[in-house]
Each structure stands twice: as C-alpha cells, then as structure tokens.
Amino acid sequence: GGRQRFGNLFLRGGAGLAFGSTAFDAIDIAAPNADASPSFQAQPVTVHRVTEGFSAPCVSVAAGFSVMPFENWGFQMMIRQSYAPWLKNALGDKHNLGDVAVIVSLRLRSWQ
Numbered sequence: 001g002g003r004q005r006f007g008n009l010f011l012r013g014g015a016g017l018a019f020g021s022t023a024f025d026a027i028d029i030a031a032p033n034a035d036a037s038p039s040f041q042a043q044p045v046t047v048h049r050v051t052e053g054f055s056a057p058c059v060s061v062a063a064g065f066s067v068m069p070f071e072n073w074g075f076q077m078m079i080r081q082s083y084a085p086w087l088k089n090a091l092g093d094k095h096n097l098g099d100v101a102v103i104v105s106l107r108l109r110s111w112q
Contacts, residue, residue, distance in 0.1 A: 006068060007065060008066045011062070011063050012061070012080075013062075014061075014062075016060075020053070021051075021052065021054070023053050025049055025050075026050045027047055028046045028047065056086030058082060058098060059079070061081055072110065073107060073108050075107060078098070079103075082098035
C-alpha cells in the first residue's frame with residue numbers, strides 16, 4: 001500500500017433551508033383586564049394558542065480535524081457556526097436561529 005495520512009484539518013461551508021416554528025399563549029385583546037397593571041398577574045384572563053411556522057435560507061461554516069490512528073476508522077472533531085436570522089417578531093426584530101455546535105464523532109472509512 002501507499003502512504004496513509006494520520007490526520008487532516010478541514011474547513012467547510014454550507015447553505016440550506018432552515019425550518020422552524022414557535023408557539024405561545026396570547027392574551028385575548030377583548031379580555032377586560034388586558035393591561036400592564038401589576039395587579040394583572042392575579043386576574044383571570046382568557047388566552048388562545050398562537051402557532052407560527054416559517055422557512056428561510058441559512059448558512060454555516062465549520063472547521064475541524066480528523067485523526068485516523070487505524071486503517072479504516074478514527075475520530076473527528078468539528079466546531080460549526082450556523083447563521084439564520086429570519087425569525088421576526090411584531091416589533092420587526094430578527095432573531096438568529098443559528099447556533100454554535102461542537103461535534104465529536106467516530107469516522108469510518110470503507111475504501112483504501
């Protein structure tokens with residue numbers, strides 16, 4: 001056989017589609033006590049469930065390394081940042097739905 005590499009460093013980039021949903025209990029506007037009064041906390045009110053779904057583009061970048069101490073298997077570690085600033089609220093704010101992830105995995109190779 002030829003010379004085998006023991007380890008690799010890598011960078012990755014990607015783009016895709018993010019899917020998500022949010023749900024909360026909203027106070028009915030017609031409720032007689034629907035105001036910002038501190039005594040509002042103790043008052044019974046009627047609420048209704050609000051569920052919203054969305055999809056939007058997202059991007060990610062990652063960097064990591066793999067170590068192959070054996071011929072067909074080894075280990076991989078990667079840190080990934082995803083960015084998906086698409087969830088908007090009634091005030092017009094955008095919230096990033098992305099995250100930072102540290103991924104540790106077992107790597108199997110079935111070819112030589």
